[in-house]
Amino acid sequence: MSTTATSAPLFGMHGVTVTFGGLTALADVDLDVEPGQVLGVIGPNGAGKTTLFNVACGFTRPDAGAITWRGEDVGRLRPHRLASLGIARTLQGLGLFDGMTVLDNVVAGADRWARSGFWSDLLALPRSTRDERDLRERAMAALSELGIAEHAARYPAAMPYGLRKRVALARALVAEPDLLMLDEPASGLSEEEMAELGELIAGLRSRMSVMLVEHHIDLVMSVCDQLVVLDFGRVIARGRPEEVRDDPAVLDAYLGVEVDTDSHPAPDAVTHLGEGPR
């Protein structure tokens, strides 16, 4: 775990390029997530953020480039291998298991901690029973951490969006990953819920690294240690939020105009980007 002073990044993407037909979705993208860091990936619609996540999870194979985990090239990444590496991800569409209770959803997320196999499940050996109890405890702990323990027996389809979102987050957290990837965690949340989410993410730093894709600039600015800004599949800026905020290339990308020549929309944009608490 403790990589001493060398501090290899926990997760890295190097020279990742993805093309769909003639369209370049990602061009030579580099990024590193350090242990305990919250890295934000931002950019206008269609900038390639989701593609980046899909490459990081092995759903999309890059045409070129490498992915490293704890300094080692992971080769061809398969999505179902992520959990055992210690990577968890939430989905934009939540992807909850609607035919299962909230508790079972979260227990499924803790699957990497289970050891029982098919035969012990078939015969309901004590080993399986013990395993189940352990997973259930982990899941209940994750649910109460997010304040939704009382919904454990409900089915997610009947729950309001904000709660379902927490279930999805609990399912990712219960795996106790070293890297948590959040795909638009704030979409559809109220102001208040977003503030809670910000606190939650900030609090995760001591336990894991977080990489998030997000539209809400306020949240990103307040919670991220580092930002990577994508536009048309390229990294156009990176750095600490306050550095990125004043980067002309970023303002240009978000507004589609040269900031310093066209003065009309620029002041608006600056204030919008600047709203985030420091």
Next chain:
Amino acid sequence: MAAIKQVLAPSHATGRLLLGVVGIAVAVAVISMVGEFRATQLASMAYLGVAAAGLTLLTGLNGQLSLGHGALMAIGAYTAALLLPDADAGTPLPVVLLAAVAVTVLVGAVVGVAAARLHGPYLAGATLALAVAVPGLAIYFGDTLGGEQGLSVSVPDVPVWLADAIFFLTGTDPSRGRYVSYVAWVVLVIVLVVLANLARSRTGRRWRAVRDDEIAAQLVGIDLGRNRVLAFVVSAACAGLGGALMALAVRLTAPSGFTLTLSLTLVAAIVLGGLGTLTGAVIGAALLTFLPQVVTQFGGGIGLDDVQSAQLAPFVYGLVMVLVVLLAPAGLVGSLLRWRMRRAGRRTSAVLDGPPPSVPSGSDSSDSSDSEPSDDSPTSTQPTPRGAHS
């Protein structure tokens, strides 16, 4: 006391085991008491139940629809028939049943690997092809498999110890038909217990996850392909077992017994009973076994002639199917569960309407770097990491 009650509940492994033992005892008692014809019918119900239970796990839990389980039953049945060609073959029944399972597992693994790559209608189509093709094999290899005529199955003698035990309990010597019925029901109960174990375990949860959301399932570490193949193999094993029992009960294994109708009958059984519920599979099997005869008798009772009352059965069967799909689309057991769930849901939401989900109002937390428990959250019972409540 509460702990004992909990352990004996069917949700607990020990409870299921106990329920299984009780189930076997009841089945043996019932089979001993009913007439020869009813005992044969009960055997039919049991072999349909075994195969349907396997299918409901595949379709209900894992989301794979198979229209080819009749073919897998045929494979189990022919395996049994080949091992029991005549009275002095002497193969013990457990060996016959295990061999049938082994052969079907092999076939199921091959089909399962193909099935794992297919979805929805394509999977249905591919398994349908299996249902059509396999009986044809029996005709093609007519020398070994008996062609259209099929193979006769000679049920071995009732083991002496069992005959003695039955005589001791009931005062009669069990016939072969009754013996097969005992065996079929013991197998059915064992299959139900084992499948219930599986459904409630990690394996069952993984299958459900694959059914509900493939992307999310992969992200929690589930290998889609492996779990699909495993589900198919387990379900094929049940079909093979059901087929072997069918061969014993019918005492003949011929292509005409394994037409597409059999596959569709199994699907009908699990849809009627309720997809994904083992009880539903058994109820479905019972309906399909007993309904035609009950209806035919009823037809005779209200003054229809033989042909008319025989025609009444498929009509009522179709009617029941339509009614169940219209009125209880989740199947008989499935709809009952859903109704109970909705009632339970109403009760929880009534409780929740009172105190709102407690959210400690904003403030601090992200800066309390020392792991002192936060002072202001009465709800957090266990130590939460900093800033992690809400």
